[in-house]
Amino acid sequence: MPIFKTMDKLKAKTTFKAIAATILFAAFYGVNFTALSADLKTDRQGVYLAPGWGKLSFEAPAAGTYSLPVIGQAADGEVLDTEGESQSLADLMDDKVTLLSFIYRTCDDVNGCPLSTMVLYTTGNKIAEQQGLKDKLRILTISFDPEFDTPEVMKEFSESLNVGKTIDWHFLTSQSDQAIKPVLESYQQSVVPDATNAGEGRNKFSHILRVYLIDRKKQIRNIYSMSFLHPDILINDVKTLLLEEAIAEAAINKK
């Protein structure tokens, strides 16, 4: 049974669900992450966990009380979907507010790709629960390790997360390292191959964790790293963009 089906059956309080989700994600990714301390700040090895794994230590600013200035245009690029079909990133960003992340499937850093996938999973589910918002958000997860992350691998990954009917989430890869390179450069997603870990049968990378919030005009409106990658913040930022759109539309209609 996919781990998320298991997790979804947990009808406990939010904190307990967060702990359960954390443990399940850790197990799912096979991270070196045996168990958590009670306060969710560290694992047993003393590694500090990003805020996204637990409760935010401050109240996320309320949606619509702040602005998210345009950082730049979200770049287009060619990617492959889970059926191996070529897709345009720009087309995939049509119509909806988009959250875009770069990962590699075998990433085992608890505060790296597993964190972003976990936060996007929670964000997508919470958005889907709110009336009128379910169809407003799309999530794109792109692998920068096409050698191992084939369309088949990404499909398996997608299915294991069991989000098909709940979240509009696309898992993407590319034909080759050369094919994904211009996309990474466009988004300034730094990825450094880790030569010292080669020979273990899989690629390893050092990379900056980034998740991008993109509006319906395909403009980047926020970039999250580990510290602010938390569902509470992402949800309010998505709502802030939607409120901005609603206000703009109302103003046009008034004229």
Next chain:
Amino acid sequence: MNRINRSIVVSFLAVLAIGISATSSADETCMSPYMAKIVGQEDFVYVWTLGREGLGDEQDKMVTVDVNPISAQYGKVINSVSVGGRNEAHHSGFTDDRKYLWAGGLDSSKIFIFDVHTDPAKPTLHKTINNFVAKSGGVVGPHTFYALPGRMMITALSNNADHGGRTALVEYSNQGEYIATHWNPTDQDLRGAVKSGDYADGYGYDVRVLPRRNAMFTSSFTGWSNYMMDFGTLLQDSEAMKRFGNTVVKWTLHSRKPEKILDVPGAPLEIRCAWQPDHNYCFTTTALTSKIWLIYEDDKGEWHSKEVADIGDPSKIPLPVDISITSDDKGLWVQTFMDGKARYFDISDPFAPKQIYEKAIGSQLNMISQSWDGKRAYFTSSLLKNWDKKGAADEQFFKSYTWDGKDLKLEFEIDFKAEKLGSAHQMRFGAYGLYGMQRPDTTTQVESPSVDDGLASQ
């Protein structure tokens, strides 16, 4: 992400995981928590240098010093990139991916973006921003360049309306495109902030963040009309001497909104925030009153400012300038310009810092950069073109010391005037390992850096 090279370059996250019970100190801790850190031996120090009339090409330049003892070029200037004029070169800062180094001119308001990743030994000028004042809506004197994810938060010192101290934070994308201007709160426009004391001056200087508290802090210096004035003339001008900042502002980091204005009278300059996960405080020092101030959060989540120590004899105006906190939050280096001394304070009790060491470095002293392990400390001399001392007292140097916890020992020095370079100001570290590169003079594989970010201040 992989944290696999803790001896060469690692993120603060990894360092925190390793070093939470160990003792280490670092100038790298003075930089944004959003970037990879060099915790082993740095290869280079990049020195943002003011051009001087009658010296060399007379232009501002980014000077690269080889500081790795295994290098055949150890202790030498190995590269210099001139920018085509003099701009009152002052501070610099890396982007979050550490591929580019942004450096500003306080007079021209130009920003020079250097590529430091293609060849870390030989930075090149990648881009120049010439329209900062127009784009920002009148902000003058870009000062601190502080990395946020995909963006640079830039503090400034002045404005083009009166060239006084009212100013703003300005945000740019890593690509060098303007994003937004966030004006500092004033009595005339508090912008929603709470004025907690006597001042709401709107002045600016430095910026630091504590993401775990959704907090950003700015300090306050003085405007263009003062920092470009001759220092002796300024000291005699009683009206000009009134135009210095007296505030630290606590902002909401995520929404960029000023929240609370704290009184810190006497021109608070550099801000250094503690790194340990439960240390919700930052230090600053006041140039005019020679005090260490603590900016701290109480048990109820309220932020306060408190004067916690004297620096030297304040009546003699030693003029504290750069400061540097250690990564274990136990030590604070404080440099004083007038007497040229480096002073080390024990800040184990942040409410009661105690000076435990001092050493005269030169006739004048401004900046310090320590290695992550605290074993090496580099010093430079220049404060501002018109504030540096005159004649023989105007030494311009880069000095490399080792620190054993008890004493500073000089390893080498470079006379920037004799080398016809200029006046040495701010320093930043470079390393091949940041970019997964191998040193060209060794067969040793330099492991990839870990580049986790942000958790430094969770």
